[in-house]
Amino acid sequence: EEGVKEKWSQVEDMYQQRLDLIPNLVEIVKGYANDEKETFQAAAEARTKASAALRVPGQALTNPEQFRQFQLAQDALSGALRRLMEVVKRCPELKTNPNFLALQDQLKGIEKRFTDERQGFNEAVRKYNTYIKQFPQTIIANMSGFKEKPVLRPGKAQTRQQNGNIN
Numbered sequence: 001e002e003g004v005k006e007k008w009s010q011v012e013d014m015y016q017q018r019l020d021l022i023p024n025l026v027e028i029v030k031g032y033a034n035d036e037k038e039t040f041q042a043a044a045e046a047r048t049k050a051s052a053a054l055r056v057p058g059q060a061l062t063n064p065e066q067f068r069q070f071q072l073a074q075d076a077l078s079g080a081l082r083r084l085m086e087v088v089k090r091c092p093e094l095k096t097n098p099n100f101l102a103l104q105d106q107l108k109g110i111e112k113r114f115t116d117e118r119q120g121f122n123e124a125v126r127k128y129n130t131y132i133k134q135f136p137q138t139i140i141a142n143m144s145g146f147k148e149k150p151v152l153r154p155g156k157a158q159t160r161q162q163n164g165n166i167n
Contacts, residue, residue, distance in 0.1 A: 007121035046080035
């Protein structure tokens, strides 16, 4: 279980790094596309929900509904980022802004590292889940309240980002 918790904290760190980039990213894009208030508002709301989901570290691992809500909040944030990047495509001059380019590179790096961390987390979960199902561990796990942990699945928006479609 400790291995799963350690991997989960690394996943949470990637989510937090992504959250930290969003305000700066939105501000830069606003300077070039101020008429996209709805997109900026959606990004801010998604960031707030995703941030709230991160404020309960580790609890999502023991509560299936909370884990589902966590994943939904992160997927909504990924979708908001995708829509923000669609705005960028309509502003070619933004693609030459060095601050935007630096943030975009950081975001791509975070998304790549997140893919690796998610895979590591899922592998730790699979090992843990397999372990607690084996005899005699299953008896001890049942008596001690150890339950299966959920795997982290990428949402549709996140899958598109991981396929390189964030710019």
